[in-house]
Amino acid sequence: MHLTALILSRLQFAFTISFHIIFPSFSIGLAAWLTVLEALHLATGRPVYRRVFEFWLKIFGVAFGLGVVSGVVMGFQFGTNWSELARMGGPIQGPLLSYETFTAFFLEASFFGILLFGRPRVPPGFYLFSTAMVALGTTLSAFWIVANNSWMQVPVGYVFQNGGFVPTDWTKILFNSVLWVRFPHMLLASYLTGAFCVAATGAWLGLRGVARAEAEVMLKMGLYLAAVLVPAQILFGHLNGDYVHKYQPPKFAAIEGRWHDEQPASEVLVAIPDARHETDHYALSVPVLGSVIGSMSLNSKEVGLTDFPAQDRPPVFIPFWTFRVMVGCGLVMLALAWAGSYLAFRGRLDQSRLLLRMIFLSFPLPWVAILTGWFTAEVGRQPWVVYGVLRTAKAVTPFLTTRAAMTSLVLFCAVYAFIFAAGIFYIYRLLQAGPVGELAEPTRGTPNRPLSIGGPDPSETPRPAPRGA
Amino acid sequence: MVEFWVFILGFSVLLYVLLDGFDLGIGILFGIAPHENEKSAMMSAVAPIWDGNETWLVVAGVVLWGAFPLAYSTLLSAFYLPIVFMLAGLILRGVAFEFRYKTQRWRGVWDWAFAGGSLVATFAQGVTVGALVEGLPMANGHYSGGDLGWLDPFAILCGIGLCLGYALLGACWMVRKCEDEARELGYRFIAALSVGLLAFLGIVFALALRADLQVMHRWLERPYLFVFPAIGALAAIVLAHSVRRRRDGLPFYMAALIFIAAFGTLAISFWPYMIPFSITIQQAAAPQSSLAFMFWGEGLFVFPLMLVYTAISYSVFRGKVRSDSAHY
Numbered sequence: 001m002h003l004t005a006l007i008l009s010r011l012q013f014a015f016t017i018s019f020h021i022i023f024p025s026f027s028i029g030l031a032a033w034l035t036v037l038e039a040l041h042l043a044t045g046r047p048v049y050r051r052v053f054e055f056w057l058k059i060f061g062v063a064f065g066l067g068v069v070s071g072v073v074m075g076f077q078f079g080t081n082w083s084e085l086a087r088m089g090g091p092i093q094g095p096l097l098s099y100e101t102f103t104a105f106f107l108e109a110s111f112f113g114i115l116l117f118g119r120p121r122v123p124p125g126f127y128l129f130s131t132a133m134v135a136l137g138t139t140l141s142a143f144w145i146v147a148n149n150s151w152m153q154v155p156v157g158y159v160f161q162n163g164g165f166v167p168t169d170w171t172k173i174l175f176n177s178v179l180w181v182r183f184p185h186m187l188l189a190s191y192l193t194g195a196f197c198v199a200a201t202g203a204w205l206g207l208r209g210v211a212r213a214e215a216e217v218m219l220k221m222g223l224y225l226a227a228v229l230v231p232a233q234i235l236f237g238h239l240n241g242d243y244v245h246k247y248q249p250p251k252f253a254a255i256e257g258r259w260h261d262e263q264p265a266s267e268v269l270v271a272i273p274d275a276r277h278e279t280d281h282y283a284l285s286v287p288v289l290g291s292v293i294g295s296m297s298l299n300s301k302e303v304g305l306t307d308f309p310a311q312d313r314p315p316v317f318i319p320f321w322t323f324r325v326m327v328g329c330g331l332v333m334l335a336l337a338w339a340g341s342y343l344a345f346r347g348r349l350d351q352s353r354l355l356l357r358m359i360f361l362s363f364p365l366p367w368v369a370i371l372t373g374w375f376t377a378e379v380g381r382q383p384w385v386v387y388g389v390l391r392t393a394k395a396v397t398p399f400l401t402t403r404a405a406m407t408s409l410v411l412f413c414a415v416y417a418f419i420f421a422a423g424i425f426y427i428y429r430l431l432q433a434g435p436v437g438e439l440a441e442p443t444r445g446t447p448n449r450p451l452s453i454g455g456p457d458p459s460e461t462p463r464p465a466p467r468g469a
Numbered sequence: 470m471v472e473f474w475v476f477i478l479g480f481s482v483l484l485y486v487l488l489d490g491f492d493l494g495i496g497i498l499f500g501i502a503p504h505e506n507e508k509s510a511m512m513s514a515v516a517p518i519w520d521g522n523e524t525w526l527v528v529a530g531v532v533l534w535g536a537f538p539l540a541y542s543t544l545l546s547a548f549y550l551p552i553v554f555m556l557a558g559l560i561l562r563g564v565a566f567e568f569r570y571k572t573q574r575w576r577g578v579w580d581w582a583f584a585g586g587s588l589v590a591t592f593a594q595g596v597t598v599g600a601l602v603e604g605l606p607m608a609n610g611h612y613s614g615g616d617l618g619w620l621d622p623f624a625i626l627c628g629i630g631l632c633l634g635y636a637l638l639g640a641c642w643m644v645r646k647c648e649d650e651a652r653e654l655g656y657r658f659i660a661a662l663s664v665g666l667l668a669f670l671g672i673v674f675a676l677a678l679r680a681d682l683q684v685m686h687r688w689l690e691r692p693y694l695f696v697f698p699a700i701g702a703l704a705a706i707v708l709a710h711s712v713r714r715r716r717d718g719l720p721f722y723m724a725a726l727i728f729i730a731a732f733g734t735l736a737i738s739f740w741p742y743m744i745p746f747s748i749t750i751q752q753a754a755a756p757q758s759s760l761a762f763m764f765w766g767e768g769l770f771v772f773p774l775m776l777v778y779t780a781i782s783y784s785v786f787r788g789k790v791r792s793d794s795a796h797y
Contacts, residue, residue: 068520069563073556075530079545080552086545090538091759098531102767102775105524110778113517164538166756397546404616408553415557419564426571 006396008405009081012412014378016073018371019416023067025370028142028187029194030060031135033221034115038128048213055214055435056198059427061116064108066423070416075101081405085385085395088164092157092173093148100144107137139187146186150179152386153377154247160389178247181239188233189373193366195229196333198222199340200363201431203356210434220344223359226337234330244380245294248387251380253305254316255323256290257283265290265302270324273316278306311383319380322372329369336362470760474536475750477772481529483732484779487638487725488522491515494639496562496587497632498658499580507651508580513790514646516566521782523559528775535763540743540753547605547612548597548619555593562586591635592628596620599627602677602684602735607747623676630669634728637662641708641721646790652717659712659720663705683746687738694737701730 034053041049075097078086086093111133119127157172158165167173199222205215244252253259257268259278267289271280291300305313340359343349349356381387385395492515502508534541545552565583569576600619605612612618640662643655677685688694704726711719739745743753754760 065564065567069560072523072527072559075527075534076545076552076556079530079534079541080549081546083542083546086534087538087542090534090541091755094531094535094538094541094755095759095763098535098763099767101524101527101531102771105527106771106775106778109521109524113782161756164756167758167762170758170762397549399611399613399615400546400549401616404549407550411553411557415560419560422564422568426568 003402003406005400005402005405006393008402008409009396009400010392012081012405012409013077015409016070016077016412016416018374019420020067020070020074021370021374022367023063023070024138024141025186025190025193025367026197027060027064027067028135028138028190029192029197030056030063031131031138032191033194033198034060035128035131035135036221038131042124042128048217051435052214052217055430057115058430062423062427062430064112066419069419073412080408081397081400082385082395083397085390088390088395089152089386090164092151092165092167095167096144096148096151096173100141100148104137104141104144107133107140111137142186142190143183146183147174147176147179149377150176150182153182153381154178154243155386155389165386165389178243181236181243185233185236185240185373188229188236189366189370192226192229192233192333193370195222195226196366197363199226200360203360204431205434206350207353207356207360211436214435216350219340219349219359223337223340223344226333227341230330230334230337234334237327237330241293248380249303250305250308250313251319252294253303253307254314254319254380255376256294256302257316257320258290258302258304259306260304261301261307262290262304263301264288264297264299265294267293271320273320275313275316314380314382319376322375322379326369326372326376329365329372333362333365333369470757470764471536471750471754473764473768474532474754474760477768478529478532478536479736481525481532483729485522485525485529486732487728488525488779489519490635490728491638491642491721492519492522493562493587493591494635494637495642496583496639497591497636498639498643500584500588502654504650507654510647510651510790511643512566512569512583514642514651517786518782519566520563521779523563526559532763536755536760537743537750537753538755540748543605543612543744543748544601547614548600550616551593551597551619555590558586558588558590558593560586562590588632591632595628595631595634596624598631598735599624601745602627602682603680604683604746605744623673623680626669626673626676630666630673633662633665633669634731637666638721638724638728641724644717645721648789656712656715659708663708667705684738691737694734697730697734697737700733701727704730 034056037049037053037056040046041053078093111130114122114127114130115134118130122130151173154176155165156176157167157169159168160166198218202215202218202220202222205211206219241252244255254273256265257271257273257280258265259280264287266285266287268280268283268285271283271285273280288298290302291297294300294302305316336355336359340349340355343352343355383391383393385392495511495515499508499511502511530541533544561582562584563586565579565586569579569583572579596619600621600623603621603623606614606618637659640655640658644652644659647655704723708720708723708727711723741749741751743750
């Protein structure tokens, strides 16, 4: 492939945003889970909830910090690499993202400090309130980001004037039905990330026989939550498919691997799509199912990619496969969550080491699902950046040179790899240690220092937890 | 409405320069601080607040995008490499703050990342301002200077100047927050940096005169502009006095006043241009419907709350950090 500034910019955006999404998706879920734990602790008074809370708070801190530093880059990349999009879409995208900074950053920054260091200084009810506010902040942040992206997927409420998008109806932009199925989809994905990480950690601790009471709380809460959320997520996934079917038929056809109109349409389960010959190789398909999935009907006509001019079609291979990987992850998560919940409910989960091991190994699944889901949405949107209106090739900074784009791509890859390795190693060490250490009330506050609370100084050795503290 | 957002933007940038200025400056000086206990005290002096300080950069960035999309897209794409290096520097120094204390073996690496990241980020900001003062090469509404169009001796000089300036802010903050050796070290830094900064200002002024910069014409047209350098000079005199009398609290305010004077000078000599001397504020402004949408929510209600939060955060952490109570 010839490396142009356009390709390099796309790679850079894909790389930096994929790196970034790993952390917020985790911290959105964790913040909500911390709120539930704190509420349970207040309601029941059981110390185990407190110990689990303190344990996950440390991990939350590190993930939150990495999300903050990698997020700063995102706000500037629109201008550096995508100046034409920034100029034209700025009147709509700029205000949406400025609301993110103002509302979400403000809430998070204000209450995060209290969360980390304020427990001895504020009443328990206010501490719970602070936890909920941090969770609200992360959720609001996700809302504005998805609002911006949904407008790029299905632009509404604007006129195109003087070479730019001029907002005419903000209620349409903010109450776009597409936004309100995509935002819950993202939110549920984040909650599932939290649930699976918590359950996997519980399984890991359980397998090693460490901190049994805490491990059981983590396993049960994670699995029960996932058992309820995965079906809800599948429902919202279906609703997302509906909007793609309605507003982005070429993307839908690419996901389905459907090249020609069919009535009734079959569903290609797996295949190797071949764009040059406009066909699928080694296709395994089920008749009629395509019409059922697309239109909930037995004989609807479903459109194929060849209905659209070649320059308006997305790449097929990537969305076709990323979609299947996402759905596959979802189905595996469903099986694990239900099987695990059933055994946990019957009190036999700790006897099934095989299932525990599988739950432990399942922790990457929600991330894989989130990344492949976003790949499907974003690659499937091509060749448009603002769907149907502005092409990606016209959005890139017109005078950006390959040399400059290559420099920045290499620089970001190197820096991110460096801090990612350190951050992951650090989270791993925290997880491995398990919920140990005293429930000492922190006395000195240093808020706004997301990464600093993770555990003891390396020179200190962790002490075992006093039970019932 | 446009004026409101110009004010918010200017205010956010100024706040960023003053707040992140001193913690970037501490980062720069960290690299030449000789002993571990001074280093530790320096970090403690900014640790609780650096993250909030940096948030103002993001605030300025998104306000620029939302309210002045043309200026946002032109500036960021023109200064591609400085911005990319600034971001990389900010990331490295940000995580170094925290990871430094998680390891003994790798501490040197994170120290290097902290000082180096701060220096690179500051230098990139200074170069950007310098090149902006000279005026961006534009053709048909686009930047036309190429990858390195911002790179010339004047811009580099401004990069060095901002490093000196932020370091001065940092040294004043050290004096304000630290005790014992770290405080003394801060006073020594202030003395050296003040001389360096004076020399820099002299050279820049001479260069600007020689290059016949367009900014200089504005000065002759608008003599009232000399009020700002006068304020700056006054602040420098008070700074010198407060250093001699060891009045720990005062130098920081005086250094901040020097920065405010410089900022005011630039802002008023650019007016009514947003990108001197090619794009005016009115040309850069987003449509009324965008500005109004931002005004009725974040502008009117959330912005004041953000200021309140910043004030609370600083009042919680007021007073000296004691070297023995350095966190961890």
